[in-house]
Amino acid sequence: MSKPKEAKFVWCDSTGQGRNLFARFRKDFLIEDSVESAELNIFADTSYQLFINGQFLQFGPVRFDPHFPQYDTHDIAPYLRPGKNVIAVQVNYFGHKTFMSMQSGAGMIAWGTVVQKSGQTVELGTQAGTWKCTPDHAHGRYAPKASFALKAIDLYDQNFAEIGWNDTDFTDTHWDVAVELSNQAIWGELSSRNIPYMSLEPISISRVLHVLPLEKREDLYSFDLPLPFVGEDAGEDFSPFVAYTTWIYSPADQVVTAGVFYGETWINGEKLPSGAEAINKNMRFQQRFPLKKGWNHYFGQVNAYQDILHHYLALPSDCGLFVSAVRNAGSNEIFLHTPILTRDEYAQFIQDKPVPYAPDDPLAEIGGWVHVAAHESAQSPCRETSWDDYGEPLEVVAPNQLEGHVFSLADYPHGFSITFELDQTRLVLPELSFVGVQGATVDLTYSEHLLPDRMHLKHVHYYGLGDRMICSEDESDWLLSQPRGFRYGKITVRNTSRDVTVKQVLLRSANYPVELKGAFACSDPLFNEIWQLGLRTQAANMEDIYEDCPTRERGMYGRDTIIQYCVNLATFGDHALMRRCLELFGQSPDDTGKFRACYPNTGDYTISDFALNMLEGYRIYYEMTGDKAFIRTYWQAMQNNLAWFHELADERADLLLDSEWDVHRNIKAMYGGFHGDLMIKEGYMDNTGIHCVFSCVYLIALQSAVVLAEAIGEVAEVQALQRRIDILSKSIYEQFWNPDLGCYSDNLERTTHSVHASLFAVRAGVVDAAQSASIQHFAARELRSLFVDGYSPQHGVLISPSYAFYILDALYQLGMAETAERLIRQGWGWMLAQGLRTCPEYFDLNLSLCHAWSASPTFYLSKQLLGVHFPEAPNLDVVDIRVQAHSVTEAEGAFPHPRGCIEVKWHTEAHGRVLDYVKVPAGVRVGTVSLFDVPVVQMS
Numbered sequence: 001m002s003k004p005k006e007a008k009f010v011w012c013d014s015t016g017q018g019r020n021l022f023a024r025f026r027k028d029f030l031i032e033d034s035v036e037s038a039e040l041n042i043f044a045d046t047s048y049q050l051f052i053n054g055q056f057l058q059f060g061p062v063r064f065d066p067h068f069p070q071y072d073t074h075d076i077a078p079y080l081r082p083g084k085n086v087i088a089v090q091v092n093y094f095g096h097k098t099f100m101s102m103q104s105g106a107g108m109i110a111w112g113t114v115v116q117k118s119g120q121t122v123e124l125g126t127q128a129g130t131w132k133c134t135p136d137h138a139h140g141r142y143a144p145k146a147s148f149a150l151k152a153i154d155l156y157d158q159n160f161a162e163i164g165w166n167d168t169d170f171t172d173t174h175w176d177v178a179v180e181l182s183n184q185a186i187w188g189e190l191s192s193r194n195i196p197y198m199s200l201e202p203i204s205i206s207r208v209l210h211v212l213p214l215e216k217r218e219d220l221y222s223f224d225l226p227l228p229f230v231g232e233d234a235g236e237d238f239s240p241f242v243a244y245t246t247w248i249y250s251p252a253d254q255v256v257t258a259g260v261f262y263g264e265t266w267i268n269g270e271k272l273p274s275g276a277e278a279i280n281k282n283m284r285f286q287q288r289f290p291l292k293k294g295w296n297h298y299f300g301q302v303n304a305y306q307d308i309l310h311h312y313l314a315l316p317s318d319c320g321l322f323v324s325a326v327r328n329a330g331s332n333e334i335f336l337h338t339p340i341l342t343r344d345e346y347a348q349f350i351q352d353k354p355v356p357y358a359p360d361d362p363l364a365e366i367g368g369w370v371h372v373a374a375h376e377s378a379q380s381p382c383r384e385t386s387w388d389d390y391g392e393p394l395e396v397v398a399p400n401q402l403e404g405h406v407f408s409l410a411d412y413p414h415g416f417s418i419t420f421e422l423d424q425t426r427l428v429l430p431e432l433s434f435v436g437v438q439g440a441t442v443d444l445t446y447s448e449h450l451l452p453d454r455m456h457l458k459h460v461h462y463y464g465l466g467d468r469m470i471c472s473e474d475e476s477d478w479l480l481s482q483p484r485g486f487r488y489g490k491i492t493v494r495n496t497s498r499d500v501t502v503k504q505v506l507l508r509s510a511n512y513p514v515e516l517k518g519a520f521a522c523s524d525p526l527f528n529e530i531w532q533l534g535l536r537t538q539a540a541n542m543e544d545i546y547e548d549c550p551t552r553e554r555g556m557y558g559r560d561t562i563i564q565y566c567v568n569l570a571t572f573g574d575h576a577l578m579r580r581c582l583e584l585f586g587q588s589p590d591d592t593g594k595f596r597a598c599y600p601n602t603g604d605y606t607i608s609d610f611a612l613n614m615l616e617g618y619r620i621y622y623e624m625t626g627d628k629a630f631i632r633t634y635w636q637a638m639q640n641n642l643a644w645f646h647e648l649a650d651e652r653a654d655l656l657l658d659s660e661w662d663v664h665r666n667i668k669a670m671y672g673g674f675h676g677d678l679m680i681k682e683g684y685m686d687n688t689g690i691h692c693v694f695s696c697v698y699l700i701a702l703q704s705a706v707v708l709a710e711a712i713g714e715v716a717e718v719q720a721l722q723r724r725i726d727i728l729s730k731s732i733y734e735q736f737w738n739p740d741l742g743c744y745s746d747n748l749e750r751t752t753h754s755v756h757a758s759l760f761a762v763r764a765g766v767v768d769a770a771q772s773a774s775i776q777h778f779a780a781r782e783l784r785s786l787f788v789d790g791y792s793p794q795h796g797v798l799i800s801p802s803y804a805f806y807i808l809d810a811l812y813q814l815g816m817a818e819t820a821e822r823l824i825r826q827g828w829g830w831m832l833a834q835g836l837r838t839c840p841e842y843f844d845l846n847l848s849l850c851h852a853w854s855a856s857p858t859f860y861l862s863k864q865l866l867g868v869h870f871p872e873a874p875n876l877d878v879v880d881i882r883v884q885a886h887s888v889t890e891a892e893g894a895f896p897h898p899r900g901c902i903e904v905k906w907h908t909e910a911h912g913r914v915l916d917y918v919k920v921p922a923g924v925r926v927g928t929v930s931l932f933d934v935p936v937v938q939m940s
Contacts (some may be wrong), residue, residue, distance in 0.1 A: 001089070002190075003041070003071070003109070003111060003190050004111055004125060006108055006125055006127040007110065007111040007125040007126055007127060007489075008109065008127055008128065008180045008181070008184060009103050009107040009108065009109045009124055009126070009181045009184055009187070010025075010107065010108055010109070010131060010133065010178035010179060010180055010181065011023060011106050011107050011108070011133070011178070011179060012040065012124045012133050012135045012176070012178070012179060013133065013179055013366060014179050014180070014182040015181070015182065016093065016106035016107050016108070016181050016186075017105060017106070017516075018095055018141065018217045019093070019095040019096050019105045019141055019142065019152075020092070020094065020095055020096065020139070020140075020142070020151070020152045021092070021093040021095055021141065022090065022091070022092050022093075022135070022136035022137075022138075022139040022141075022481070023090075023091050023093075023133055023134065023135055023136055024088065024089070024090050024091075024133065024134055024136050024162075024165055024166075025088065025089040025090075025091065025108060025131050025132065025133050025178060026086055026089075026131065026133075026165070026166070026172050026175065026347060027087045027124060027131045027132070027172075028084055028085065028086045028129065028168070028172075029084075029085055029114070029122045029124075030083065030084055030085070030089075030122075031080055031081065031082050031083065031085055031114065031116060031122070032082065032116065032118070032120065033074060033082070033116040033117050033118040033120065033339075034082070034116065034117050035077045035080050035114060035115070035117070036115045036116060036117050036350065037075075037077055037114075037115045037116065037652055037814070038076045038077040038080055038112070038113070038114040039073060039074070039075060039076070039077075039085065039112045039113065040074045040076050040110060040112040040124055040180065041072070041090065041110060041112050042061075042071060042074070042075075042106070042108070042110040043061055043069055043070070043071035043072065043110075043111070043187075044060075044061065044089070044091040044107065044108040044109075044448050045066070045069070045093055045104055045105060045106060045107050045108075045186075045187065046092060046093050046094040046095075046101050046151075047059065047060070047061070047091070047092050047481070047482065047710070048060060048061070048089050048090065048091045048092075048093075048108065049090045049479070049481065049623065050087075050088075050089055051086075051087075051088040051089070051090075051166040051514065052076050052079035052080070052085070052086070052087060052088075052165070053079060053080070053081065053085055053086055053167070053168050054086070054088075054167040054168065055079060055087050055310045056431075056479060056553070057074065057079065058072075058074060058080075058197050058200070059198070059378070059429065059510075060072040060193070060197065062193055062195060062544040062580065063100050063101060063544055063545060063556075063584070063879075064584075065102060065587045065588070065599075066102055066104035066186060066187050067187075067188040068188055068189075068191070068583075068587050069188060069190050069191075069301065069589065070190065070191050070192065070193045070194070070801045071109070071190045071191075071192060071193065072193050072746055073112075073192060073193065076112075076114075077114075079538055080114065081823070083168075085168065085379055085399050086166065086167065086168045086169050086170075087110075088166035089108060089110070090136065090166075090481065090594070091106070091108050091759055091806065092139070092151075092481050093105070093106030093107075094151045094152070095309060096151070096152065096329065097121060097387035097601065097602060097603065098145075098147035098149060098150055098151050098552050098553065098601060099555035099598055099601050099603075100149075100554055100555060100556070100600065100601065101328045101487070101600060101601065102600050102601060102602050103602060104186050104187065105181070105183070105186040105357055107181050107186065107187070108126065108178075109126050109190075110124060110125065110126045110736045111123075111124060111125035111126070112124040112125070118193075120837070122270065124368070126178060127834070128177075128180055129177050130178075130660050131147060131177070131178040132172045132175040132176070132177060132178065133175060133176060133177070133178035133179070134162075134172075134175045134176065136157075137160040138156055138157050138158065138160040138162075138564070139154060139155065139156055139157075139159035139481065140155035140156075140157065140379065142224075142226040142308055143155040143308070144224075144306060144307075144308040144310065144335050144379075144380060144464075145306055145307060145308070146463075146464065146465050146466075147462060147463040147464070147552045148306070148462045148463065148552075148625055149552060149554070149555055150183040150465075150480065150546035150552070150553070152264065153381070153465075153466060153467050153471075153820065154468070154469075154480050154481050154482070155379050155467070156467070156468065156469045156470070156478060157469075157470040157472075157663065158469065158470060158471050158472040158473055159470065159472045159504070160195050179847060186681075188722075194576065194579070194580060194583075195202070195512070195544060195576050195577055196512070196513050196544065197371075197513075197582050198483075198509065198510045198513065199508075199509045199510075199511055199512070200429070200508040200509060200510075201508065201509045202422075202506065202507065202508060202509075202730075203426055203428050203507040203508070203509050204422075204507075205271060205399040205402065205420045205422065205489075205505065205507070206397065206399065206421055206423040207399065207419070207421045207590065207735055208396075208397050208398060208399055208402060208419070208420045209419040209420060209421055209454065209842045210393055210397060210419055210420065210454075210455065210939070211309040211393060211394070211396070211397050211407075211416060211417070211419075212390040212392075212393055212413070212416065212417045212419075212455065212467070213391040213392075213393075213394060213411065213413075213414065213415075213416055213417075214388060214389070214390065214392065214415040214416060214492070214494065214620050215390060215391045215414060216389070216414050216416060217304075217316065217317055217318075217389045218259065218314040218316055218317055218319055218387070218389065219314070219315050219316075219321070219322075219606070220312060220313070220314055220332050220377075220384070220387070221246070221312070221314075221315070221323045221333045221377075222311060222312040222377045222378035222380075222813070223244070223303075223310070223311055223315065223337065223376060223378055224273070224308055224309060224310045224377075224378040224379065224380070225308070225309045225311075226307070226308055227240065227242075227304045227306075227307050227308065227309055227338060227340065230282060230426060230438070230548075231687060231754070237342055237343060238303075238340060238341065238342055238343060238807070239341045239342065239345070239346035240303045240304040241301065241302075241303055241304075241336055241338070241341065241346055241350075242301070242302055242303075242309055242338055243299070243300070243301040243302075243313055243334055243337065243338045243350075243355070243357065243428065244299070244300050244301075244302075244336065244337040244338070245297070245298060245299045245300070245325070245335070245336050245356075245357070245359075245369075246298050246313075246323050246324065246325045246334060246335045246336065247295045247296065247297060247298065247323065247324055247325065247326075248267075248289070248291060248295070248296045248298075248315070248321055248322075248323055249294065249295055249321060249322050249323070249324065249327075249329065249376035250291035250292065250293060250294065250296060250320065250321055251293065251319075252293050252320075252593055253290065253291070253293050253320060254291055254406050254624045255288055255290050255291070255552070255827045256286070256288070256289050256291060256315065256319050256321070256821050257286055257287075257288060257289075257316065258286075258287050258289045258313065258314060258315055259278070259281070259284045259285070259286065259287075259312070259314030259387060260275065260284070260285055260287055260300075260312070260313060260314075261284050261285060261461070262283075262302055262461065263297070263300050263301055263303075263311075264298070264300060264302070264355075265287060265299070265300045266297075266298075266299040266355070266356040267289055267291070267296055267297070267298060268288060268290075268296055268297050268911065269290070269297065269356060270290075271356075271742070272287050272288070272289070273287070274771070275287035275288075275529050276394050279451070279452060279453075280451045280452060280453040280455070280456050281386050281387050281451075281456060281458060282382075282386040282451065282458055282459045282460065282463050283357035283382070283383055283386055283455075283460065284314075284386065284387055289315075291321075291423060295327045296422075296877075297356075297359045297809055297936065298313070298323075299355070299356035299357065301355055301356075304460075305461060305462065306462070308376040309668075310383055311335070311337075311378065312378060312380070312383055312384075317493065318467075320413045325371065325372070330377070332373045332374050332375075333371050333373055334372060334374050335370065335371075335372040336369035336370065336372065337369065337370050337372065337573055338350075338363065338366060338369065338370070339366060339367050339370050340367075340395045340685075341366060343510075345366060347528075347534065349365045349366050349650050350363075350365070350366060350533050354630070356651070358663060358875075360512075362429070364429060367793065367854070374628075379468060380464070380466075381443040381444070381445055381464075381466030381467060381468045381492075382445055382459040382464030382465065382466040383459075383464070384443065384492075385443055385445045385456070385457070385466065385490060385492050386456060386457070386459050387678050388417065388456070388492065388939070390417060390455055394411050394412075395411075396532070396840065397418070399420070401421075402502055403503065403504055403505060404420070404501065404502070404503070405501070405502050406499055406500070406501050407493070407496075407500045407501075407502070409496060409497070409498055409499050410502075411448055412496065412579045413496075414494070414496075415440070415493045415494040415495065415496050416492075416493055416496075416500075417455075417490060417491070417492045417494065417599055418490065418491040418492075418502075418630075419455065419457070419488065419489070419490045419821040420488070420489050420490075421487060421489075421529075422486070422487050422488075422489070422490075422507075423837065424487060424536050424540065424837035424838050424850070425485060425486065425487040425540055425550060425551065425837070425838050425849060425850035426485065426486070426487070426507075426509065426511070426540055426550065426822050427483050427484070427485040427511050427554075428478060428483060428484060428485075428486075428507040428508060428509060428510055429479075429482075429483045429484075429487070429507070429508045429509075429542060430479075430480050430489075430503055430505075430506070430507055430508075431477070431478065431479040431480070431506040431507075431508070432444065432469075432476075432477075432478045432491070432502075432504065432506075433475075433476065433477045433478070433502075433503035433504035433889070434471070434475070434476050434493070434500055434501065434502060434503055434756070435474065435475050435500070435501040436474060436496070436499050436500040436501055437470055437471040437473075437474065437475075437476050437500055438472065438473055438474040438475045438496045438497070438498075438861045439471065439472075439494070439495060439496075439497050440471045440493055440495050440496045440497070440500070441468060441469070441470050441493070441495055442468070442469040442470065442471060442476070442478065442491065442492070442494075442496045443466060443468050443490075443491070443492040443493075443494070444466065444467050444468075444469075444480075444490070444491055444492075445459070445464075445465065445466035445467075445489070445492070446465040446466065446484050446485070446486030446488070446489050446490075447456055447459060447465065447486055447487070447488050448486060448488065448771055448845075448848065448849045448850065449485045449488070449849070450488060457488055463551075463552040465484060465485075465486060465551070465552075467480055467484075467687055472777065473578070473727045477504075480636055483510035483543075485540075485549070485550030485551040485554065485824070485850070486551060487837075487849070487850075491505070492626055493613070495783060498851045501545060503643055503816075510543065510552075511539060511540065511542055511588075512542035512543055512544070512574075512577055514539065514542065514568075514572040514574050515534075515899055516535070516571060517571070517572060517894065517896040518535075518571040518572070518573065518862060518893065518894055518895060518896050518901075519892075519893045519894040520570075520858075520861055520862050520865075520866070520891070520893035521889035521891070521892055521893060522606050522861075522865055522885075522888045522890060522892075523781055523888050523889040523890045523891070524825075524888055526825055526829050526832070527821075527824070527825070527865075527888065529676070529832055530824060530825075530828040530829065530857050530858070530861065531857070531858050531861050531862070533831065533832060533836070533837070533839060533853075533855070533858070534567055534571075534677055534828075534839060534840065534855035534856070534857055534858025535571050535826060535858055536838050536860070537562060537569075537838040537839040537850055537852045538567045538568060538571055538855050538858065539572075539852065540838060540850050541560075541564060541577070541850060541851070541852035542564070542577060544580070545561070545577070545580065545581050545584065545709070546560060546561045546564040546565065546581055546596075546852070547560075547578065548560045548853065549841065549851050550846045550850060551848060551850065552848060555601070556584065556585075556597060556598060556599055556600075557597055557598050557610065557853075558585060558596075558597055558598075558607075558610040558614050558617065558700075559609075559802065559853060560802075560851075561578070561581045561585075561595075561617060561851040561855045562613055562614075562616060562617040562805075563802065563805045563855070564817070564852045564853065564855070565577075565578040565581075565617070565620065565621065566620065566805070566856065566859045567852060567855045567856060567858050567859045568581055569624060569859065569895075569896065570858060570859045570861075570862035570863060570894070570895060570896070571858065571862075572896065572900075573896025575624065575625050577620070578617075579621065579622050579625075579627070579630060581628075582618060582621055582630070582634065583634075584599050584600060585599060585614055585634075585637075586633070586634035586637045586638075587599075587600075589635075589637055589640055589641060590604065590606055592606070592644050592652065593640035593641055593643055593644045594606045594608070594611040594644050595610070595611045595614045595637070595641050596611075597610040597611070597789075604722045607675050608645075608661070608673055608674050608675075608694070608872060609674055609675050609676065609693075609694060609697050610675070611616065611641055611644075611645075612645060612697045612698055612700075612701040612790065613701075614641065614698065614699035614701075615638060615641070615642065615704040615705050615708075616700055616704045618634070618638060618704065619705075619707050619708055621674040622707070622711060622874060623707070623870070623873035623874050624870075624873065624874065624876070626728045626874035626875070626876075629772070631708050631711060631712055632712045635708065635709075635712060637809065638705065638708065639717070640703075642701065642702070642705060645698055645701070646724070649660055649698065649724070649728070652690070654696045654727065654728075654730075654731035654734075654735060654893045655695075655698075655724060655728045655731060656671070656690045656691075656728070656731050656732070656735060656748075657674075657691060657695045657698050658689065658690055658691070658692035658694075658696045659673050659674035659676075659688060659689060659690075659902060660673050660674075660688055660689065661673045661674075661688055674687060674691060674694045676691075676694075676756070677754075677796070677799065677800050677803040678727040678800055678842075679800050679842040679843070679844065680797055680798060680799065680800055680803075681795075681796035681797060681798060682796070683752065684752065684754050684796075684798060685746050685752055685754035685756055686746045686747055686751045686752040686759070687746075687928070688747060688749075689747040689748055690735075690747055690748045691746065691747050692732065692736040692744050692745060692746055692747065692757040692760065692761065693746070693756050693757055693760045695728065695731070695732055695736075696757075696760035696761055696763065696764040696766075697760070698728065699725065699728045699729060699732065699764040699765075699766070700763060700764050702721050702724055702725050702728065702894065703725060703764075703765070705717075706718055706721045706722060706725065708719060711874075724897060725832060726806060728855050729764070729765070730767045732744075732761060732764065733761075733766050733767075734911040735748060736748075736757060736761070737761075737771065738750060738753065741776040742759075742771075742774035742778050743755075743757070743774070743775060744757035744758040744761045744775075745757060745882075754798075755779050755782040755783060755798065755799075756777070756799075756803070756806075757777065758775045758778060758779060759775070759806070759807055759810035760810070762810040762813055762814060763774075763806060763809060763810045763813070765940055772801075772814060775814065776814050776815075776816060779811065779814070779816060780816065780818075780819055781823070782798070783798065783811075783819050784822075785798075785801075785824060786798060786799060786822075786823050786825065786826045786827045787826065787827075787830075787843075788914055792830065792919070793830070793843035793844070797827075797843050799823070799825065800842055800843070801828075801840065801841070801842060801843065801851070801853070801877065802832050802841075802842075802851070802853040802854055802856075803854070804823065804824075804827065804856055804857070805856035805859075806861040807823070808820050808823070808824070808856060808857070808860045809860075811823075812860065812864050812884055815884065817864065817884040817932070818886035818887070820860065820864070820884075821885075821886050821887055821888070824857045824860070824861070826845070828842070836849060838850040839851060839852065839854035839855045840854060841853075841854065842854075862893060862895055863884070864884045864885070865883065865884070865885050865888055865891045866881075866891060866892075866893050866902075866904040867880075867882045867883035867884070867895075867904060867931070867932075868881065868895040868902055868904065869881075869882050869932075871927060871928070876897060876898060876924070877899075877923055877925060878923050878924075878925050878927050879897075879920060879924055879925070879926055879927065880926075880928040880929070880930075880931060881904060881915075881926065881928070881929045881930070882928065882930045882932065883904075883906060883913070883930070883931045883932050884932045886931070889907065889908040890905075890906060890907035890908060891904075891905070892904065892905035892906070892916070893905075897921055897924065899921035899922065899924055900920075900921030900922075901921070902918070902919070902921070903918070903919035903920075904917070904918050905917050906921075906931065913931040915931065917931065
């Protein structure tokens, strides 16, 4: 249903501008008869939660480019009843930079009709005067960002909440009428959502690691300072510099251990060493404070790294210390800090000012110090839980005992902490309910890692997932405004004054709903576990796009998307999500015409090889769907993307690409000129100069473009592309082939000869039969071990988990199943040996532990060991069975197909491999059957 003209974008005011804005909307209406149908169409920037008669229904919309927004359609008839009904919507406009949104404006629009059996109707549109609206002050606007890539955390203060605001019995007479935005053209024409809603299935807690009492061993003193320009475009106009000061009273001369984080510290004019990083308390350095009896001057300075600066100072509770900014024990002022300065003000007034500033310096030249009162303390759930001290456990609580469990004040006088684990990293929408928490603070923090004491979660300053609820009611229900990705969660309840009952811990899946269609089993139990490892990882990284990880970023990256689509082909067989991803990438090109690497966002995130990879992504989608109309829609974007690389290639007659184009053109590219394979052994692949892999990636993009151009009848473009292919193919062969070594060089300098160069030449189709034989020997020798030391990634790796997608493809093209299986067994077997349940980003367990760009072995085990190939793609009604296996003696499984599943089973006997069966859906024909140079015996 298209948007009617009378429906308008509305907000609490006519502008809809600001950081992290929350608003709540209500529309109530009467139903006198049973409902025949009821449909609500809704779009909000940036996210919304929908309630019908107090019941949470769904969240949305899909992430979007503001020029191309998509609205959601909800069937609300099952939730309506005779009498008064209420549609309630909470909207959050991010209003700051993230890796999943673009800044535009806050707004909501809705329309639809309730049709009663009597024929009476109720219109649900947001035209003037039809909906109520109020700003939601319970969610703090200047909450810190959850990471460099995510939106602000939830700081939910019940003191400012309107309990029951979404219920039918709530009185909204004091709410204002929703205001039509003065600029109705912020968003482009709305189209309907084309993927399903996230599943919202309950996710169980697999284990409660421990329940611990909080102990008060330290006093925390803190302040925060909103610096909303840091990390945004306006950041160039302002200085991130902040200085702060206070006084610490000591009853005697003593040296105490204090906790600080980030910046430089002075005590009584003497600069202190940076201190030692705490082992079990993240984002904290232990410093020794030499205090004299009486008042001691504390001074520090820092450059802000996020748009909210948090400063925390932890002092031991048993040393008689207290803090005052004005040297008065009865004063409520605990800190002074400098005001926000422009870069010009900083340079003019204090850049050259000696530090530390004198205790009595009023800083009149910059407007004086800003005073901070004790009640204006910082609100950083992750910092505080990272610095918490715990007593010995008093009880063991199983997951099924958590809801309804009572934590007595006698046992937990300072509060308690519950650390729990999911079976793997997952993306969930949490909802918590408690009784007895009036006056308490509840923190919910998340991580994929535990610190060595296994009591604290691991957080870092640029990525600290945690949310906070400040409770004013005895009974508190808290539905977070956004999904969270984690494996380990921690609930911390502080400042309790009575017994606390955990009423509910509900975790709803926020992943894309898919049905498992693929299956795989073989004679090697390790391969079976690896297939499942990739399956779990893939499912966890499907949201409203294919995301890089469900934790720190949740961004849609080009290379990740392509790899994940292929893994999905072997497991779920879904195409709608890939179509949506490619739709967004088609909207993403920057001013140069190149596809952005991560979208939607406003950053300059263009990675050259990722932009070229996207042509291969569109081709794979076309070959698996035959969707010519979609390719035609985004053909111009693909051409514009390629045009930039044509211009770069035309700098040389041989069309080879320069990996350092950004340096030579004096362009500051966010991610550099060429990525290649990251996190491999330093110096193994020289990424400088005229580059083999970069040129091969360009050639593969050209070849993909030819397939797409032929599909949509762009004959002239096919001819132009083919001319480039012919020149470039010859150039790669002539310029990079090293006959003495029997492999390809990485660049014209021939300084390194990574296996990548030769195998990308194979993928690009420039290798002849003689070269193939030579490369087989070279690759087998180079890849005797994935790990440099032969057994672990400690001393480096030759191939990263993500680049294995390309390397495995080339190895199987060369018929090198033995080498491919060795790499899979070694690399992904190592992951399983570390206890991982999902694939990590790299072979570095300090980084993300759930990255589906590392899950490609699941795809290749299905594709190669089951042997499912489509020789006439996009005609998928002809399937060839061409098995490649070396150590595996039997395999069976299912490969998803639009008509059903292709099932294959084979085993090995003394005389060769025996094909037990190939089962295909009606309408699908089996063409060639080959068990790769092994005699085929067809069982009856």
